[in-house]
Amino acid sequence: MKIGYIRVSTQEQNTLRQEILMDQLGVDQVYIDKASGKNTSRPELQNLLEFVRKGDTVIVESISRFARNTRDLLNLVEQLTAKGVEFVxxxxxxxxxxxxxKFMLTIFGAVAELERTYLLQRQREGIAAAKVQGKYAGRKPVAHPDFERIVRQWQAGQCTAAEAWKKLGMSKATFYRHVAHKRPVRP
Structure with missing residues (x-):
């Protein structure tokens, strides 16, 4: 069975180009992730790894769509090989x-990793340059008009921390960071 794997980095990106390729290659089943390739914790990749059987072939458009660092790439291909699955x-x-x-896979995997490293380096350099010019201020702070009131409720034991951060639409880390920076709120 031919099994395709498609990945784009964000929800906004389009998978159509890769889907057309998979159709042209006669792929029987396709798994699509819209997530960063920085690690292998991607739901559809994990589903693919569970699904494949001996004699199957996993097809990707390019190595960078499958893994972004050499170690992950080689580990994934080793998992496939152990199951008797080919990788193309x-x-x-x-x-x-x-x-x-296998040798070429290692070389191209290293190149994909180098490309990602350079991309992150250019991004950091660009942000630093923009900060010097006063054009970059970072992410806008998360603000909620009911923050003080909800924190007081939490501190008084009227709601749990999880309920508080959900009401505020914040992550756990953001909630605690804001509470720490705002200092304890007194009723």
């Missing part, structure tokens, strides 16, 4: 059933 990257024309294919 269309863009790089890699076939992991040969020693040369």
């Amino acid at each position: 990257s269309q863009k790089e024309a890699i076939d992991t059933t040969t020693p040369t294919g």
Whole structure:
């Protein structure tokens, strides 16, 4: 069975180009993630790994769609190999059933990792330059008009912390950071 894996980094990005390729390649089933490739904690990737069986072939448009660092790439391919599953990257024309294919996989994986590292470095440099010019102030602070009131309720034991941060539409970390910076609120 031919199984395709498609990944884009954000919910806003379009998977159509990769879906067309998978259709052209006669892929039987496709798994699609809209998440960063920085690690392997992606729901559809995990579903794919559970689903594949001996004799299947996993096809990706390019290595960077499958993994963004060499270690993850090699670990994923090793998991597939242990199950008797082949891995094919269309863009790089890699076939992991040969020693040369495995070698090339390692090289291209390292290049994909280097590309990501350079991207993050350029991003940090760009933000630093923008800050110097006064054009970047960071993320806008999360503010809620009922913050003080809800924190007082939480401190008085009228609601749990989880209920408080959910009412405020904040993550747990953001809630506690705001509480720490605002200092304890007295009723």
